[in-house]
Amino acid sequence: MNKLKASFVTANTITEEQFLLNRMKEKEIGRRVENHIHNEMKLDFDALSVNESFARTAVAAFISPLNPTLEELSDVKTAISEAVTNAVIHAYDEEYYLKHHKPDPENDEKMKVYIHCELDKDTLHVEIWDKGKGIANIDLAMEPLYTEKPEQDRSGMGFAFMEAFMDDLEVISEPGFGTTVLMKKNLRNNRG
């Protein structure tokens, strides 16, 4: 009877080796989570104005494990909102719609905005791109107060805000193929 009990117990107990391996795995994952070594996410959604709020909220949720300050959170949300709004208003504008969309309804699915976020230690890297009409003159577009749509009450401050609220901004664009906005922000700037 005792022999049976002993074999039962050993059969249902993890070996020392398994136990140590499990501990190592937990420790490794725990360390990664604790120090936020690396985390990544991708999003793509329709270029609709209603999704601007979705996009900035999603990115804010993604960085929340780092316990960002309210100011950092607001900075990131504003920058994301500006970049996505640009794609919705300018990249896929009425001109683009008439040219690409109407004659071929199958192109419908192509009017999308893409976001790729990466957390590398304390730094957030964001890439936001579209496959819209592109920007012919990037320097002019990035000038504060310059807007192509003043009649729609656009302030022309989009890129200026991205620049002011993030640490780094890069804009790459090819007319007819789309625009990519790359942004970087260190989320531990003001902490000791």
Next chain:
Amino acid sequence: MDDFKVIDNYLMIKMPEEIDHHKSTYISKTADDFILREKIGNIVFDFEDTRFMDSSGIGIIMGRYKKITYFGGKVYTINTDTRIRRTLMISGLHKIIEIME
């Protein structure tokens, strides 16, 4: 329509919790309807409930400012928190409108 009120010749606009491009079109349009229909001299933007604003908010204020100053009116903002005040500063709007503390 409680967000828009006319007191004397002041148009009071209660701004929503989040101001982005999606919401801004409606605010601009409704404000312009009021400016056309009623005797509006000045505009007051109330940010009491606002927790988020991007450059679309700047666009709303700038557009109304252009319309109202043409007739000698003024634009005021009230109940702005530090983040909204910072956004107004970066855009330079604090030089042309009155930010009430």
